[in-house]
Amino acid sequence: MLFDVESFSKKAPPFLKWAGGKGKLIEQIDYYLPIELKLGKISQYVEPFVGGGAVLFHIAQNYHVERFLICDFNEELILVYRTVQQDVDSLVKKLAKIESQYFQLSWEGQKKFFYEVRSQFNASHSTTDFTKFSADWIERAAQFIFLNRTCFNGLFRVNSKSEFNVPFGRYKKPKICFKDNLFQISKILQATEIRYGDFTSCEDGIDSESFVYFDPPYRPISQTSSFTQFSKSDFDDDSQIRLASFFQKLDQKGAKLMLSNSDPKNTNPRDRFFEHAYAGYHIECVKANRMINSDAQKRGKINELLIMNYSQL
Ligand SMILES: C[S@@+](CC[C@H](N)C(=O)[O-])C[C@H]1O[C@@H](n2cnc3c(N)ncnc32)[C@H](O)[C@@H]1O
Numbered sequence: 553m554l555f556d557v558e559s560f561s562k563k564a565p566p567f568l569k570w571a572g573g574k575g576k577l578i579e580q581i582d583y584y585l586p587i588e589l590k591l592g593k594i595s596q597y598v599e600p601f602v603g604g605g606a607v608l609f610h611i612a613q614n615y616h617v618e619r620f621l622i623c624d625f626n627e628e629l630i631l632v633y634r635t636v637q638q639d640v641d642s643l644v645k646k647l648a649k650i651e652s653q654y655f656q657l658s659w660e661g662q663k664k665f666f667y668e669v670r671s672q673f674n675a676s677h678s679t680t681d682f683t684k685f686s687a688d689w690i691e692r693a694a695q696f697i698f699l700n701r702t703c704f705n706g707l708f709r710v711n712s713k714s715e716f717n718v719p720f721g722r723y724k725k726p727k728i729c730f731k732d733n734l735f736q737i738s739k740i741l742q743a744t745e746i747r748y749g750d751f752t753s754c755e756d757g758i759d760s761e762s763f764v765y766f767d768p769p770y771r772p773i774s775q776t777s778s779f780t781q782f783s784k785s786d787f788d789d790d791s792q793i794r795l796a797s798f799f800q801k802l803d804q805k806g807a808k809l810m811l812s813n814s815d816p817k818n819t820n821p822r823d824r825f826f827e828h829a830y831a832g833y834h835i836e837c838v839k840a841n842r843m844i845n846s847d848a849q850k851r852g853k854i855n856e857l858l859i860m861n862y863s864q865l
Contacts (some may be wrong), residue, residue, distance in 0.1 A: 563613040564736035568632070569706025570604030572770060577812070577856065578610050580838040585611075586763055586808040586862050592616040594808065595761040599623070601768050602749035605737075608769050610827075611765075612740040618829075621757045624795045626708065627682045628696055628716075630748040633741060638685050646694040647729035654728065669695050674715040682748070685774065701726045706854035752798055762804030765811040768795055770814045771825065789825070796829040801832075803861045815855035821863035826857055834860045 562669065574581060586593050589611070595618045599608050602622040611617060624630055635643055650669075655667055675697040680692060700706050703718040711717050747753055751766070758764060769787035795811075802809055811830075813838055816823035826835065840856040 553659045558709065563738075564609055566604040566606050567733050568604045568629075568700050568728045570606075571810075572767065573604045573706060574606040574767060574812070575604075576841045577838070578845060580605060580606060580840075580856075581810070581812070581858065582614075582809065582838060583767075584611065584858050584860060584864060586810075586860075587864070588808060589615055589617070589763050589828050593761075595619065596757075596759070596763070598758055598764040598807075599753055600754045600764065600766060601625075603629070603767065605633075607765050609737065609740065613630045613736075618743065620740070621712060621747070621754055621762075623747040623751060623754050625750060627741065627748055627750075628692075630746060631680075631682055631689055632693045632696050632724040633746050634685060635689045636656070636734060637741035637744065637746060640734055641689060641692045642687075643693055644731050644734055646690055646731065647697060647734075650694060650729040653752075654702075655725075655841050663720050666699070669698055670716060673699060675832060677714055690703075698728055702727050710730070712737060744856050748788055751795065755798070755801070758802055758805060758807050762807040764807050764809050766795065766799070766809070768792070768810040768811070768813065771816060772814075778832075793824070793829060799830070799859075800835075801863070809861045811859045813857050813859070815857050819855045827858065835862050836860070 560839045566575065586594070589597075592615070594615075597608065597611050597619075598615045598621045600607070602624045605622070608622060612620065622633070651690060652663055654662055673692065676688070676692065676768065680688060699716060699718070700708070702721055702723060705718075705723040706721075707718045709716070709718050713737055745757065752762075753825070768791070771789070792813075799811060801811055813826060816825050836858045837855050838858055839853045841853060
C-alpha cells in the first residue's frame with residue numbers, strides 16, 4: 553500500500569463539515585484507488601458529488617494529477633468553492649474578522665450572532681446571482697463557512713423556501729478561519745473546473761484518462777436514517793439506478809470508476825440492491841465510522857460498499 557497515515561496530517565483537510573464526508577474512510581478508499589492513479593498515469597480526477605471534498609483534497613495532495621473536475625447539486629457549496637478559487641485572500645480576511653468578532657462575545661452573544669448571520673444569509677438568497685462571481689460572493693461564502701462551522705453537526709438543510717434552518721450548535725471554540733488550509737485548497741482549485749448541477753453534467757468532461765469517484769447521498773440504511781436530503785434533490789432508488797446506468801456509460805468510455813454507498817445488508821442481509829444495480833463490477837465491503845446519523849445509537853461501525861470497474865490484482 554502506498555498510503556502513509558503520518559503524511560496526511562500535514563496536508564490540508566476539508567474546511568467544511570459535510571454529511572457523509574469521507575474523512576474517516578480515506579484509508580480504505582486510498583487502498584482501492586486504481587493502480588494507474590498511483591503510477592501517475594491518470595490525467596484527470598472527477599468527483600460528481602463533491603460535498604466537503606475529502607477525497608478530492610486527498611488525491612490532489614498525494615498523487616500526481618494534472619486537472620480536476622468537480623460537481624455538486626448544492627448551489628451554495630459550489631459558490632463557496634468558486635470563491636475559494638477566485639479570491640481566497642478576501643475570503644480569508646472576511647473570515648478572520650468574523651472569527652475575532654465571534655470569540656469576543658459571551659455564549660449568549662455568540663448564539664445571537666449566529667442567528668443574525670443566518671437571517672442575513674437567508675435574506676440575500678433571492679438577490680444572489682449564483683452564476684457570476686462578484687464581491688457579494690465573498691460575504692456569502694464567509695457566512696456559509698461560519699454557519700457550517702457553528703451550526704448543529706455542520707448539517708446543511710433548507711426549508712421549502714430555500715432558507716437554511718439548522719440551529720446553533722454547542723461548540724466551545726469552533727475553528728472558523730482555516731487560513732493556511734484555504735490557501736492550499738485554493739491552489740488545488742486553480743487546476744479545477746467547478747460545475748453546479750446533476751452528476752450527469754460531468755459526462756462531456758470524462759475520458760479514458762479520467763478517474764471518477766462517486767459519493768452519492770447514501771441509500772438509507774434504515775427507516776430512521778434518511779440522510780439522503782442534502783439540498784433540494786431527493787436521491788431515491790430511481791436516482792441510484794440512474795447513477796448505475798451513468799456508471800456503465802462511463803465504463804464504456806474507458807474511465808476508471810469507483811463508487812461508495814452504504815451496505816443495505818447492515819439492516820437487511822437479503823437486500824441485494826447494489827449487487828443487481830452493479831452486476832459484473834467489483835464490489836468490496838469496508839468498515840466505516842458513520843458520523844452523521846439521526847439515531848445516536850447507530851453511530852458505531854457499519855459496512856460500506858466500494859464498487860469499482862477495475863480490480864486491484
Ligand atoms: C455523501 S455527499 C458527498 C460527501 C463527500 N464525498 C465528502 O467527503 O464530503 C453527497 C453530495 O451529493 C450532492 N448531490 C445530491 N444530489 C446530487 C445530484 N443529483 N447530482 C450531484 N450532486 C448531488 C449533495 O449536495 C452532497 O454534497
